[in-house]
Amino acid sequence: MTSARLALDLGLPIYGVVAMTATAMDKAGKSIPAPGRGILSTAREVPTEMHTGLNIERRRKSLHFKMSQVKQWEDYEMSVIQQEAELFDDVNKREEFLKLRGEKCKQEAQRQIERAKASIGNLLDGDEDPHVSPMRRSLAAFNLGIDDIDAISFHGTSTVANEKNESATHDASLKHLGRAPGHVAFVICQKNLTGHPKGGAAAWMLNGAIQSMLSGRIPGNHNLDNVGAELQKFNHLLYLSSPIQLDRPLNAVLITSFGFGQAGAEIMIVHPNRVFSCVSESAYKLYVEKNVIRQQNAQKIFSRALIKNDIVKIKDTPPYAPEIEMDVLLHPLARVTKDEKKGNLEFSKKQMSKLTDDLQKVTHAMNNSIGCDVEIVELFPHDNDIFVNRNFTLQEIEYCRAAASPQESFAGKWAAKEAVFKTIGVKGNTSDSMREIEIISTATGPVTQLYGRALQMANANNIKSIKVSISHSTDHRGRGIAVATAIVEDSSKI
Numbered sequence: 188m189t190s191a192r193l194a195l196d197l198g199l200p201i202y203g204v205v206a207m208t209a210t211a212m213d214k215a216g217k218s219i220p221a222p223g224r225g226i227l228s229t230a231r232e233v234p235t236e237m238h239t240g241l242n243i244e245r246r247r248k249s250l251h252f253k254m255s256q257v258k259q260w261e262d263y264e265m266s267v268i269q270q271e272a273e274l275f276d277d278v279n280k281r282e283e284f285l286k287l288r289g290e291k292c293k294q295e296a297q298r299q300i301e302r303a304k305a306s307i308g309n310l311l312d313g314d315e316d317p318h319v320s321p322m323r324r325s326l327a328a329f330n331l332g333i334d335d336i337d338a339i340s341f342h343g344t345s346t347v348a349n350e351k352n353e354s355a356t357h358d359a360s361l362k363h364l365g366r367a368p369g370h371v372a373f374v375i376c377q378k379n380l381t382g383h384p385k386g387g388a389a390a391w392m393l394n395g396a397i398q399s400m401l402s403g404r405i406p407g408n409h410n411l412d413n414v415g416a417e418l419q420k421f422n423h424l425l426y427l428s429s430p431i432q433l434d435r436p437l438n439a440v441l442i443t444s445f446g447f448g449q450a451g452a453e454i455m456i457v458h459p460n461r462v463f464s465c466v467s468e469s470a471y472k473l474y475v476e477k478n479v480i481r482q483q484n485a486q487k488i489f490s491r492a493l494i495k496n497d498i499v500k501i502k503d504t505p506p507y508a509p510e511i512e513m514d515v516l517l518h519p520l521a522r523v524t525k526d527e528k529k530g531n532l533e534f535s536k537k538q539m540s541k542l543t544d545d546l547q548k549v550t551h552a553m554n555n556s557i558g559c560d561v562e563i564v565e566l567f568p569h570d571n572d573i574f575v576n577r578n579f580t581l582q583e584i585e586y587c588r589a590a591a592s593p594q595e596s597f598a599g600k601w602a603a604k605e606a607v608f609k610t611i612g613v614k615g616n617t618s619d620s621m622r623e624i625e626i627i628s629t630a631t632g633p634v635t636q637l638y639g640r641a642l643q644m645a646n647a648n649n650i651k652s653i654k655v656s657i658s659h660s661t662d663h664r665g666r667g668i669a670v671a672t673a674i675v676e677d678s679s680k681i
Contacts, residue, residue: 191462195470198477203397204462206439207325207455224352226443226451230360232320241319241327246307253303260591261296268292271630284630298659298667305665312665322455323364326439329461333364336372336455337437338405339424340396342445343376344383345410349445351417357443358421371425372441373405380406389444393454396440400458403433436460507534514539557674558609560602564659564667567598578604578621586628595667599657600626600633602671607635607653610675611645626655633657635673650675 194201213225240246268288275281306312310328319327326332341353354374361372377395384391399405407429414426442454463471492498506523507515515521515534520542523532568574575584575597583600590596603626623641627634635653637645645653654674661667 195462195466195474198474198479198481200478200482201459201462203400203456204329204459205454206329206457207321208453209321210450210452212450223445223451224356226445226453227356227360229322229453230320230363232323232364233317234363234365235318238319238323238327240316241310241324243327243330246310250303250307253307254300257296257299257303260299261292264292264591265289288630295659298661302661302665302667305661309665320364322360325455326457329439329457331439331457331461333361333366334370335438336361336366336441337433337439338373338375338396338399339441339443340375340377340392340399342388342443343374343378345376345378353443353445354418354421354424357441358423361423366423368422371423373431374424374426375399375406376408376426377406379408379410389442389452389454392442392444393456396442396456400437400440400456403436404430405433406430506532507539508536511536511539514542518542557672558606559670559672560605560609562598562602562605562669564592564595564598564669567594567601567669569594569597580622580625582627583625595659595669598669599659599671602669603633603635603655603657603673606671606673607637607655608641610653610673611637611641611648611650626657648675 188205189197189199191201191204193199207229209226209229211223211225211228213223213227268285271288272281272285275284308328310324316324323333326335339357341357342349343353344350357372366372375395377392378388381391381395395406405427407427409428411426411428418424418426436458439455439457442456444452463474466474489498505512511534518539521534521539524535524538525531526533526535569587579587579597579600587593587596587600601621604621604624607624607626608621623637623639625636625638627636633655635655637653652675655671656673657669657671659667659669
């Protein structure tokens with residue numbers, strides 16, 4: 188499984204898109220195999236007929252408006268940078284300043300655009316809205332609704348307790364989310380064919396669901412003679428005894444699993460056309476070309492392996508020599524390289540030796556004191572004057588207040604202060620004022636200035652300088668975050 192961007196760039200075949208995953212437990216009980224209903228939580232929402240924020244056309248306009256705001260901010264920042272660059276008499280310094288600050292400005296603009304795409308385009312910030320369930324939000328991200336769930340692949344263990352519970356759970360979810368009356372979801376129960384593979388059940392069900400989604404063919408349950416009265420009351424579900432062929436592929440399919448201890452899991456996949464419709468025609472054509480080449484190469488490899496009868500290659504040794512095993516497993520930058528003689532991908536002794544030497548050089552240059560801090564921008568109290576005046580110098584406050592996003596600027600400097608605080612080993616109450624650690628913004632990056640007790644501790648630890656790096660990104664929910672890293676070097680006292 189990869190991101191859509193990686194699949195498009197590499198020309199990987201896209202069989203489906205994972206739109207939602209969820210796990211849930213609802214209660215404790217004495218019966219270990221008894222099924223639960225915790226997975227109902229994916230449909231949790233306060234019913235309303237107003238979901239205007241999910242409309243794709245409205246979101247498109249909002250995204251374009253946000254991108255225009257970012258462009259306006261970028262143009263303004265670049266004009267200010269140009270004015271500041273005129274202060275340099277040296278042409279080389281002026282060019283270096285323009286290049287450095289210009290790149291930083293463009294990076295920040297791109298970060299804001301990516302965050303807007305995640306929030307507005309992919310609806311990653313909507314989980315606080317009580318009127319929008321996780322299931323509805325996941326569908327809306329692809330311009331789909333609850334009526335677009337064409338089939339549900341049941342856990343379907345052919346036990347009375349599971350069949351009744353699973354049917355009731357799905358019917359309640361569809362009803363609660365407002366599925367149109369008479370618009371049934373086809374029930375797929377494939378264990379009559381595959382048996383129960385235990386741990387591999389979800390993988391097998393996912394594979395079967397993808398086949399149905401791409402082909403538009405809904406398999407029937409050949410063991411179904413009559414639908415019991417207990418299941419006939421579920422008006423949103425249709426149980427098939429024989430397969431049917433639709434005149435189109437399926438838009439979305441749900442896969443559910445109900446395990447022991449009232450544990451449940453749910454996956455929703457949507458058709459890959461939902462990804463292809465988001466790229467330009469030229470980008471799609473390029474993807475198709477890459478995909479054709481990849482399939483041709485794969486077919487050659489498979490045919491060669493079939494002829495030589497070595498489709499499954501049994502390996503009796505790992506891709507590294509015994510003497511470098513620990514180095515490979517411990518080093519985060521260890522990578523395989525192709526051995527041209529053997530034709531294998533291996534971890535080479537030469538590469539590991541170089542990585543080890545580089546690591547030793549870095550370790551020797553530092554006293555192993557590294558600090559890092561992450562702050563969520565939207566939660567930072569930049570408008571709390573008591574907090575700001577206690578922890579920021581006047582120069583820091585003036586700089587942050589004048590920034591395009593004061594809250595983001597304050598969060599970045601605070602993250603840097605915390606990172607420095609962790610490196611110099613200041614003893615005492617962690618609630619002490621942070622004004623003794625000042626982060627000064629310069630044309631070449633942030634510079635650290637220490638005062639008072641912070642300076643005394645730095646001197647006591649023979650710290651000459653502290654290098655600080657501040658960057659901005661987004662977390663898994665699309666929220667802006669400020670990340671700072673501080674590295675302390677050994678030397679004489681400051």
